[in-house]
Amino acid sequence: MKKWQIAWRNLMRRKMRTFLTILSIMIGVASTFGVLAAVDTAEEAFPLYLKEAFSKADFTIAGTDTYFSEDVHRQMSESQNYLSVAILKENAEFVTEEKGISAIQKRVVITGYSQLDTSVTGFKVMKGDLKADGAVITDRTAKVWGTDLGDRITFDTDLGVKEIEVTAIVRYTKELMGPSSWNMAKYHHWAVAFPLPVVQEWFGQQGNIQGIQVKADNPTQLDDVEHELAHLVKSHTGLYMQPIVVNFDSVFKDLNTFFLALYIAGFLGIALSAFIIFNSLYVSVKERRNEFAVLKTIGYTPGQLQGMVLTEVILVAIIGTVGGLIAGFGLALGLKQLIFMVYGVQSSSSMELGTGFMVSAAAGLVVPTLAAWYPIQQVGKVSVIEVLKENKAGAQGTNKWFGLLGVLLIFSSFFIKHLLLVLPLMIGIVLLFPYLFKLFSLLLKGFYSLVFKFSGELAVRNLNRNISRTSITSVILSLGIAMIVLMSSLNSALLQSYEREIHKSYGGNLDIMFHHIEKEDLEMIKNTEGVADATTYSLQGIIWNMEGEKRLLPIFGVGAEWIDRFQLFTVSSGSHSELIKNLKSDEIILDETSFEVWGGKMGDTISLDTLEGEKSFKVVDVVYTMKNSGYSAFMNEDHFKENFGVKFERNALVIIDEQTSPLQLRENIYDRFGERIEEMWGPEDWASMVGSTITGAFSIVNVLVILGIIVSGIGITNTLMINILERVREIAMMRAVGVTRGQIIRMIVLEGLGIGLSATTIGILFGILLIFLTSSFVEVNSLTFEFGVSPIILAIIFLFGILISLISSFTPSRRAAKTKLNEALRYE
Amino acid sequence: MITVSNVSKVYSLESGDFHALQDNHLHVRKGEFIAIMGPSGSGKSTLLQLLGGLDLPTTGQIVVDGVEINTLNEKERTLFRRTKIGFVFQNYQLLPMMTVEENIALSLNANNAPKAKSKSVVKQLLSDVNLQGKELAFPSQLSGGQQQRVAIARALAMKPGLILADEPTGNLDQKNGEDILRLLSKLCKEEQITVVMVTHDRQAALVADRIIHVRDGFIVEETHKGGYRNEEMADSLA
Ligand SMILES: Nc1ncnc2c1ncn2[C@@H]1O[C@H](COP(=O)(O)OP(=O)(O)O)[C@@H](O)[C@H]1O
């Protein structure tokens, strides 16, 4: 026990440094724990959530015409091994007293369900009753509409104004996806659920439905149910059945890159604390050389001395790890929320803490011990004679082999085509840093003596006196800066590429999805004010059979006569229309994302569910598109309709004329077609939606990196504190011979600033190198980004680095100014 | 040059107040060479600190060169030290990362003196202390005696009227010690600089015009050159 007491007492002799060391271990452990737990939770929860959000049902039955008879559903209801719900969707306009709301913002899709309280809809009731025969709305909609349970809501339909009571408010769900504000309603319609008979009556569709959703009672019975449904569908004309499949790839495509970036940021946290521990211990050991020498003369063995220091390290590590795990739990919760928010996932799933806890606890205990290894070796080497000799003040040597190894590591990272190249590059920079710092200090010297004169000259000299300490401190900050440069540039580069690509392959300025399209509609669209040109097209999700697994592939039916004007994809060579014209009935074009997911070769075939069962289609080309965020296929429209029994088109592409704004165009279209419009999306909506996801994801990584930069701020404070403690007598002498407090403060602040300047400058250069290296291979959504650096981002980061170093110098400089002058006259 | 009246210095320690100096009087004329002697811990350095304005007396008044030090604020005292007083320390206290030239010019630079001017001043000072040509050497390349001479040159850079030296020969061998004493003595005689030097060494004290003996915080006696002692002298000069 006594051993621990001595260790504790030694730690308490330098409270500030011990505190900072513990704090840095805490931050390292917390960031590791937080990242691992949050990512594990997300990886676990996302697929489950998707399954829940998009495929509560297992199969859907639809007709080749807009409506089919309710009797089909009546026949099914007898069945014992599955649940079925009939559905009818209609459009209406919400009647509200809210001022300044245009017609377009009042669009509502009303879905009638034959039964509202089933697992097919999975509504989670917050207030009211699903069996009460009234309207069901989400809490989000209720809030914007200012509607509560029992209120009556009014809708304008083709058959007049109708009214209904709200009898249930449910938690926001994908089934009733709607805008979060009146403003967002310009882009997306509202959604409410009614009992089926009410919708049939309101819209004059008695006896008609649009679809049936089917869910097997038991997952093991899926095959039986599929058989039964196939049989049923065959006995009716104009009906078809599709399994509901979720495509994780298409929804969360960039997730893995994002998670990797998070991991690297978390790793940075623990690496930073390792540096700080190394730094404090190294200095602490140097400081106590006399003490160790004395202990040796009275008979302590090197092993005993090392044991003593090791005990201190372990004590600090335990305290820091425990604290870090607690803080990390909080961080994990916060990160999880952020990640879920960014990806629009709602889930009440529990946290996956196991792995994160174990890894970070182990790291918190092992990393400090490893970082302490070298300093502890030094303890054993303290030589009595050397200490008793006069301490020669010469510059410390830097190890040339380390520098060489650093160059090799940096060089080797040029050949790694993976984000993990960050690791050898980082280690290389760390090893090379003392040399880089020496170079930089030449510049700094000129700058400082010119601008700051006396204090500046002193500061540069002081930084060079302890070059290894200075560079370790500086490299910590520099790594954080490099990471943030990479992340920010990646972010803005991706945003720009996305935006450009979305516009290039959107097929126009507006994509309108109608409830259904009638013959005269295309002419009407073309005659609408603000429309320069228009076309209609067909789009349908088709079941793709892949090695026993079913996926949903959205296929566009493309017309050779319009594709050159409405480009839905980009081709590498030749014209769009030639490509489409030459397609045979069993030929298909994939986009890059689906091609990659598939993993096959050009000329191979894929198997799709057609009206006549499974059929092979030959992949004849790969094109690039960002339409619906990529992941789709293209066929000649005639062949498409033939093969899949698609009788009607629901989408129209519009090219805007030059004088009209996108919003004005929407208003004009809506005035013409009213409730028949389900959705209208322009490329700018996609760009902003995708953009906010990307920016959100990057902000999370940046939060972690900024945490790292704050840790390095602690490192700067730590180093400056050590510097002034070492130089107490010197500072006192300077004060004695007439150097003012202000000059001393300036000197210390300039030392901190020098560390900050070198770290930000070298870090930014290193960051640019990282961008250059990663830009050759990093792909998000099959989009590579071009090498480019925004000077504004760099300027902001530079200022941020400088600010951190100035803040970190504040306390040490005040402490230095308070140095007691009589220290100058004290000699041991 | 210096008038010390009723000066006491009390350090507050955890174990209670410690009276390092108690109700002392002292008068030093311009151009005088004073040696302060006394056992270790008797308050010699404390007295020197008070004379140099490094610290303030708990009670009493100190006037140096017509300026009452107690009434100056922190900044004024710093500038006072910079321009009016030169310090010489036992362990030289040269900045290891700076050249001899830069060390000597420390207070000149702190005062933002033009480079050309400080260069010529340093050159003159180096020849005064007999270290011509050592401008670009680093302190670690010099012997102890040479380092102390650099320190004296540094103390002289602003042409102060008073040099305060705390055991300047304490770390030196006899020969080098004598060189330093001769240098200080010469400055005193030729430049009319007042020197107050703390020393342990009876031999060293003999170069002084007057020796002040301190014991347990009291100035107990004075010895004048020529062996004349007068214990009441200090009081009567107040
Ligand atoms: N800053 C201080 N705080 C407390 N005690 C001090 C301080 N400086 C000096 N002393 C005490 O005052 C006494 C006189 O010290 P000093 O003037 O340095 O003696 P010396 O005659 O050896 O130079 C000593 O006992 C010393 O311990």
Ligand SMILES: [Mg+2]
């Ligand atoms: Mg003393």
